[in-house]
Amino acid sequence: MNIKAQLLELADPGYQAFTERLIPGHKNILGVRLPLLRKVAKEIAKENWREFLKQNDEVYFEEIMLKGMVIGYIKDASVNEIIKLIETFIPKMDNWSVCDSFCAGLKITKHHQEKFWPLICSSLSSEDEFEVRFGIVMMLTYYVDNRYVNDVLNHLEHLSHSGYYVRMAIAWAISACYVKYPNLTLAYLKETKLDTFTYHKALQKISESLKSDVSTKEMMKQMKRVDHC
Structure with missing residues (x-):
């Protein structure tokens, strides 16, 4: 399934409202709960993570959060490659939630x-x-x-x-x-x-x-x- 479509299916309107309150002024939040995002990220990290991370068409908050999570779950890359992926991802962070989640991973x-x-x-x-x-x-x-x-x-x-x-x-x-x-x-x-x-x-x-x-x-x-x- 297309990742964007998968995230749309996982969207929870109640959680969307909760997340919007935590990140005032941030738009395009679907409301996908973090355990579900982590599950998707782990699946991507096991398979086609290079292809996924090359895509640059993020629309939703969760798509950016997901990319950060994927980088944290990668097992088959060198430390230098991970550092380069981090450097590429950093400019995408525009709120505390993505930043802190990325660091934790x-x-x-x-x-x-x-x-x-x-x-x-x-x-x-x-x-x-x-x-x-x-x-x-x-x-x-x-x-x-x-x-x-x-x-x-x-x-x-x-x-x-x-x-x-x-x-x-x-x-x-x-x-x-x-x-x-x-x-x-x-x-x-x-x-x-x-x-x-x-x-x-x-x-x-x-x-x-x-x-x-x-x-x-x-x-x-x-x-x-x-x-x-």
């Missing part, structure tokens, strides 16, 4: 951190909001470890993009660092020159974490900046 990164690191670092200097978010989400997903955590925090500190979805991703990344490296991240927060919005969002995300106890939540409250207008 790139589990190959865990086994080839050094190979993917230059791509991730270069994405942080982009003018495109979701390319920068891609770099941040990749870092918080695959690089918050003993080897990379200091580099991650350093990159977060020096990002210049002011987009909302970039700043929210920075806050998310800081909270991910805090979960694994609370003392290091706390020291970072006490010295950071992040804008107040992003800084407070980071405190909020740390406080809202299921792993934060009462004392941590209270400490985050105490660390809020006071406006001396």
